[in-house]
Amino acid sequence: xxxxxxxxxxxxxxxxxxxxxxxxxxxxxxxxxxxxxxxxxxxxxxxxxxxxxxxxxxxxxxxxxxxxxxxxxxxxxxxxxxxxxxxxxxxxxxxxxxxxxxxxxxxxxxxxxxxxxxxxxxxxxxxxxxxxxxxxxxxxxxxxxxxxxxxxxxxxxxxxxxxxxxxxxxxxxxxxxxxxxxxxxxxxxxxxxxxxxxxxxxxxxxxxxxxxxxxxxxxxxxxxxxxxxxxxxxxxxxxxxxxxxxxxxxxxxxxxxxxxxxxxxxxxxxxxxxxxxxxxxxxxxxxxxxxxxxxxxxxxxxxxxxxxxxxxxxxxxxxxxxxxxxxxxxxxxxxxxxxxxxxxxxxxxxxxxxxxxxxxxxxxxxxxxxxxxxxxxxxxxxxxxxxxxxxxxxxxxxxxxxxxxxxxxxxxxxxxxxxxxxxxxxxxxxxxxxxxxxxxxxxxxxxxxxxxxxxxxxxxxxxxxxxxxxxxxxxxxxxxxxxxxxxxxxxxxxxxxxxxxxxxxxx
Numbered sequence: 001x002x003x004x005x006x007x008x009x010x011x012x013x014x015x016x017x018x019x020x021x022x023x024x025x026x027x028x029x030x031x032x033x034x035x036x037x038x039x040x041x042x043x044x045x046x047x048x049x050x051x052x053x054x055x056x057x058x059x060x061x062x063x064x065x066x067x068x069x070x071x072x073x074x075x076x077x078x079x080x081x082x083x084x085x086x087x088x089x090x091x092x093x094x095x096x097x098x099x100x101x102x103x104x105x106x107x108x109x110x111x112x113x114x115x116x117x118x119x120x121x122x123x124x125x126x127x128x129x130x131x132x133x134x135x136x137x138x139x140x141x142x143x144x145x146x147x148x149x150x151x152x153x154x155x156x157x158x159x160x161x162x163x164x165x166x167x168x169x170x171x172x173x174x175x176x177x178x179x180x181x182x183x184x185x186x187x188x189x190x191x192x193x194x195x196x197x198x199x200x201x202x203x204x205x206x207x208x209x210x211x212x213x214x215x216x217x218x219x220x221x222x223x224x225x226x227x228x229x230x231x232x233x234x235x236x237x238x239x240x241x242x243x244x245x246x247x248x249x250x251x252x253x254x255x256x257x258x259x260x261x262x263x264x265x266x267x268x269x270x271x272x273x274x275x276x277x278x279x280x281x282x283x284x285x286x287x288x289x290x291x292x293x294x295x296x297x298x299x300x301x302x303x304x305x306x307x308x309x310x311x312x313x314x315x316x317x318x319x320x321x322x323x324x325x326x327x328x329x330x331x332x333x334x335x336x337x338x339x340x341x342x343x344x345x346x347x348x349x350x351x352x353x354x355x356x357x358x359x360x361x362x363x364x365x366x367x368x369x370x371x372x373x374x375x376x377x378x379x380x381x382x383x384x385x386x387x388x389x390x391x392x393x394x395x396x397x398x399x400x401x402x403x404x405x406x407x408x409x410x411x412x413x414x415x416x417x418x419x420x421x422x423x424x425x426x427x428x429x430x431x432x433x434x435x436x437x438x439x440x441x442x443x444x445x446x447x448x449x450x451x452x453x454x455x456x457x458x459x460x461x462x463x464x465x466x467x468x469x470x471x472x473x474x475x476x477x478x479x480x481x482x483x484x485x486x487x488x489x490x491x492x493x494x495x496x497x498x499x500x501x502x503x504x505x506x507x
Contacts (some may be wrong), residue, residue, distance in 0.1 A: 001241060004248040006080040009101065016244060020100040024080070025053060029126045030106050031060025033118075033162075035155055036133040036183075037072045037108060039231030043085055043254035045131050045183065049104040051277040058273070061106040063127070065118055067134045067155055073108035075249050081105035083250035086233070086240070088364040091256050098256070099244075111151040111158065118151070118158075122166035125176065129272070130159065132193075133183040133225075141196045147204045156196040160204070163197070163218065167210050177217025179268065183225045187291065190263070194220035219268070224261040224291050226298075228365050229254040257359055263287040289344050296338050297349065298356045299383045302372050304401070305330045307408040310369040311498040313429050317367040321360040325502055329401060331357065332506070337399040341391035370434060373412070377440035380409055381472055389479070398485055404505050407489035408498065410465055413444035414451075428497075443471055458494065459487030 002008055006024045015021045032049065034041060045062075052058035064081075066073040076083075082105075087098045111118045121127050132138070134155040145157035152158050163178065170176040182189040194215075201211045233240060233253050241247050260274070260281045274281035282290065302317070308329060309320040320326045334356075339349045359365070384402055391399040412434075416425030418441045424433050443465075450460040463483045466476035477483050492501040 001245075001247045004079050004082050004084065004101070004246050004250075006082065008246060009082060009103075014245070015101075016099075018097075018099055019084070019244060020098075022050075022054060022101065022103055024082075025061065025103055028053065028059055028061045028106075030063045030121070030124065031058070031126050032062040032129045032131055033121050033127050034062050034064045034131040035067050035158065036131075037064045037066055037076060038133065039252050039254075040225075040227075040229045041131065041133045041183065042083060042102065042105075042250070043087075043229040043231075043252045044225060044227050044258065044260070045133075046104045047085055047100075047102055048260070048274060048277070048279055048281070050100075050102045051279060052272075052274065053104060055277045057276045060126070062104050062131070063106050063121055064108045065158075066108060066110050066112075067132075067138065067158075069112045071110070072250065073110045076105065076108040079248070079250060081107055082248075083252055084244065084248045086251070086253045087256045088253065089256035089362040090358045093358075096256060115150040119162065119165045122162050123169045125170075128176075128178055130178050130180040131183065132159075132181075135184065139182065139184050139186060139189060139193050139196065141199060143203075145200065147200075147206070156193060157200060159193070160197045160200045160206075160214075163214060164201070164206055164210055167213050172209055172213055174213065174217045177213065177219065179271065180218060180220045181223055181262065182220075183223055185225070188222050190220040190222040194218075219264065221268070222263040222287055224259075224287055224294065226259040226294060227254055227257060228359065228362075228367065230365060253364070255359060255362055255365055257355065259290075261287045261290040292342065293344060293349060293352055295383055296342055296387050297334060297353050299379070300338055300387055301330055301334055301356065301360075303376065303379045303383045304333055304405040306369045306372045306376060307412045308405060308498065308502060310373065310432075311408060311412060311427050311493075312502065313427070313499075315368055315370070317360050317369070317372075318363060318365065320369070321357060325499070325506065328506060329502060330360075333399075333401040333405070337391055337401055338387045341387045341394060341399070343390070370432060373434045375436055376409060376412075376434070377436055377443075377471065380406065385472065392479055392482075398479070398481055400485075400505060403482065403485050404489050404502070406465075407462075407486050407493060410444065410447065410461065410486075410490060411493050411498070413441070414448050414494070418442065418445060440471065443468060455487065455491045458491040459483065462487035462490060 009024045049062055083102055085100055085102050109117050138155045142154040145152050145154050147161050152161050182193050201214055230253050232251055258280050262283050269283045305320060309326050314320045314323060314326060334353050342349055388399055388402040416423050421435045421438055422433055423441050447461050447464045450464055451457045463477060466483050469475055
């Protein structure tokens with residue numbers, strides 16, 4: 001079977017009628033440098049630039065830098081930057097599927113083999129935008145990093161060295177600063193990235209003129225990205241290759257829904273005219289409401305339901321949302337507790353929640369609860385606890401479903417062994433393993449040492465859990481009735497099992 005590359009695209013190959021295959025845009029200049037070559041960026045940002053080029057409103061391509069020593073750059077170059085993207089999901093209540101060959105990437109660079117090739121991109125005046133997604137752990141300060149390394153170890157280190165090279169090449173021209181748009185899933189990602197680059201520039205002893213240029217000539221934007229991207233469809237790849245008629249080792253899949261919220265000045269919108277391609281990109285001067293909406297509803301629903309569903313023997317989000325009891329629990333938690341607790345436009349929240357539940361039902365997105373339970377303790381603190389506290393303060397009563405979800409989370413760690421970041425536990429369906437912070441795992445184990453099998457013992461466990469200021473940021477025993485309610489839920493789950501305890505809650 002032939003492989004996807006520009007020769008195949010430009011030749012007389014007969015592509016299937018349901019696949020959109022645009023001509024290879026070899027004449028377009030490189031205008032974006034992207035740190036990250038993974039599934040998400042290719043199904044999100046690079047797909048968007050492809051749409052802009054089809055509309056003729058951007059006329060530029062992306063040069064991709066591999067952020068880690070091992071990656072996909074060799075394969076990307078073998079395929080001339082081309083890959084097939086399949087988007088599947090519900091749109092206006094109808095299941096749709098779109099297949100397209102994406103042509104927005106020009107080439108890939110491996111900085112561990114040729115750092116100078118990356119720096120040469122800094123000398124190109126047309127390349128004026130930086131995109132990144134180096135995972136949440138990518139935007140970190142590394143005290144051991146060095147500008148003399150080739151390349152520097154961290155992504156902020158690479159970016160600082162890149163910008164310094166650009167500053168030197170263009171002799172400090174204020175018009176040669178860059179638009180820097182990180183996509184890493186951390187709060188205020190642009191602000192964090194800028195702070196680290198400024199710190200490194202100072203610690204590396206780079207000239208004050210450069211630090212001033214770095215601060216004033218470059219625009220670091222905060223962003224929020226939202227699209228579920230399962231990536232390479234390993235289980236159905238052979239079937240898809242047969243349907244497409246060619247092999248594509250970079251085949252990528254994602255949901256139809258997409259949202260990119262960018263906090264930045266209005267004039268930048270014209271520089272990257274996503275709106276002219278009909279894309280769901282929101283430019284705003286304050287992204288806080290969008291982040292709050294996503295974290296509390298989408299992420300909050302995941303985190304609140306994860307232990308409840310998993311201990312009920314349900315393995316995926318799709319199964320849970322269709323389940324008559326767990327699906328009801330999730331829906332009621334969102335609409336009866338999370339939305340009323342959130343001080344944003346209620347109609348906007350309700351509309352977004354409807355979209356979220358529709359996305360959860362997507363049969364092509366196999367999202368496992370065991371994956372969602374990764375680092376679940378900190379996730380509960382940031383995604384669920386604010387809604388729980390706001391509801392209690394606003395309504396003067398406890399949100400029963402969110403309180404139950406905390407009890408379910410605690411029950412997950414009732415019996416098992418800890419080895420570093422690994423927790424090996426058991427549910428009715430058998431053994432399982434999840435990862436969490438070692439301190440959090442030790443905390444859960446210490447809590448259950450207080451349980452003596454009685455309702456009073458369950459109350460002691462609840463009081464101990466709620467009283468950990470280091471974990472929650474405050475003593476949650478201050479919330480009237482919370483310890484007693486949580487203790488009752490713990491005892492109910494232990495004595496009746498998760499399924500019966502949940503049915504009692506919803507009765």
